Amino acid sequence: MTPPSNRTVRLGLLALAVAGGLGACTPTIRLEVAPIQIYAKLDADVRVRLDQELQNLLAENPNLF
Known part of the structure; x- marks a missing residue:
């Protein structure tokens, strides 16, 4: 099994950051x-x-009645 590429790691971190940001802005x-x-x-x-x-x-x- 090969380790994930830098692009995959960056996309994963970006997805986590977006999900965390959206969760924090929930009204x-x-x-x-x-x-x-x-x-x-x-x-x-x-x-x-x-x-x-x-x-x-x-x-x-x-x-x-």
């Missing part, structure tokens, strides 16, 4: 999501209104 993407706080207050009046609307809907459409 980094960071995604940060801030926590979302939701404050909800359910009022009993809203529930009563929804119940009343549902009763009216069922009364108007008895075959709905």
Whole structure:
């Protein structure tokens, strides 16, 4: 087996340098999501209104379900 020529060694070193350079220049993407706080207050009046609307809907459409 013959040793590699100088040109082959140089091309190999060049390929390693290019690969190392490209690997060092890889962009980094960071995604940060801030926590979302939701404050909800359910009022009993809203529930009563929804119940009343549902009763009216069922009364108007008895075959709905």
